[in-house]
Amino acid sequence: MTSRRSSLDASAAHAGGFFLDDTPTEEVDRREAVLESLAGTVRDLVDAAIRTTVEDEEVLRVRDDLAALVARLRASQLPGPAGVRFNADRRSWNWGNAVVGAANGIAPPLRVVHGPDGCHADVRLGAAYEGPPGLVHGGVSAMLLDHIMGETASGRRRTAFTGTLTMRYRRGTPLGPLRLEARVVREEGRKIFVDGSISDAGGVTVEAEGIFIQPAGTPEFPRT
Numbered sequence: 342m343t344s345r346r347s348s349l350d351a352s353a354a355h356a357g358g359f360f361l362d363d364t365p366t367e368e369v370d371r372r373e374a375v376l377e378s379l380a381g382t383v384r385d386l387v388d389a390a391i392r393t394t395v396e397d398e399e400v401l402r403v404r405d406d407l408a409a410l411v412a413r414l415r416a417s418q419l420p421g422p423a424g425v426r427f428n429a430d431r432r433s434w435n436w437g438n439a440v441v442g443a444a445n446g447i448a449p450p451l452r453v454v455h456g457p458d459g460c461h462a463d464v465r466l467g468a469a470y471e472g473p474p475g476l477v478h479g480g481v482s483a484m485l486l487d488h489i490m491g492e493t494a495s496g497r498r499r500t501a502f503t504g505t506l507t508m509r510y511r512r513g514t515p516l517g518p519l520r521l522e523a524r525v526v527r528e529e530g531r532k533i534f535v536d537g538s539i540s541d542a543g544g545v546t547v548e549a550e551g552i553f554i555q556p557a558g559t560p561e562f563p564r565t
């Protein structure tokens with residue numbers, strides 16, 4: 342375990358904020374599945390903590406048990422955040438990402454599907470994402486749209502940072518099952534114009550327009 346992680350660090354070559362990493366895809370997949378299963382339980386914990394009605398003494402006992410588990414994970418840690426890595430197969434992994442991070446119990450997580458006409462994702466948001474009662478927090482909606490629109494602009498072949506993101510909240514977005522969609526509308530030089538939306542069973546709840554910028558001098562892979 343320790344040797345695997347230190348090999349990750351030793352092999353990483355910094356490339357414009359992204360790390361080229363020679364970890365084989367098979368090994369990345371295996372580690373990702375392990376971290377993903379931990380994050381799923383962490384997510385369950387967050388929901389349980391919000392909604393628990395057990396007595397105070399039991400809450401405090403659970404807190405102490407959790408502190409012991411945190412110490413076990415802290416026994417060996419990266420020096421900072423997880424970053425974004427990719428290998429020669431163009432397998433990329435960003436396990437700490439706030440929206441899609443496989444190891445991030447705070448991330449819903451969004452599973453973005455890339456298609457010929459853009460990207461979509463189906464997600465179920467629970468109590469941890471509440472703003473107004475029973476509704477998704479507006480900042481969470483913006484965060485999820487920012488990500489899927491950025492990933493659409495990136496197309497898994499170039500870096501694209503959010504320049505401007507405009508949201509129109511048409512009506513409250515209920516917690517529960519939702520669909521996100523995004524597509525590139527046009528490109529002008531390094532600017533990529535992207536539209537996005539969130540829908541529930543009754544139709545669109547949030548619309549967004551974004552301008553994503555490919556930073557000057559960053560590499561671009563051919564389309565696949």
Ligand SMILES: CCCCCCCC/C=C\CCCCCCCC(=O)SCCNC(=O)CCNC(=O)[C@H](O)C(C)(C)COP(=O)(O)OP(=O)(O)OC[C@H]1O[C@@H](n2cnc3c(N)ncnc32)[C@H](O)[C@@H]1OP(=O)(O)O
Pocket residue numbers: 356357359425427433435487488489490491492495497498499500501502503504505530531532552554555556557559560
């Ligand atoms: C190594 C390859 C790897 C490939 C593998 C990929 C794996 C993919 C993995 C994972 C997918 C990632 C998915 C991410 C999704 C989430 C996205 C986010 O949340 S990003 C964080 C929030 N955003 C920031 O923190 C940006 C902060 N701002 C900046 O860094 C700069 O301001 C930046 C890059 C946005 C622009 O800087 P400049 O120096 O390039 O800009 P100038 O050269 O002055 O302008 C170029 C053109 O863009 C316009 N422009 C510049 N800034 C703009 C803005 N803010 N809004 C609109 N237009 C802007 C300008 O007017 C100009 O247009 P004219 O050519 O004149 O027509």
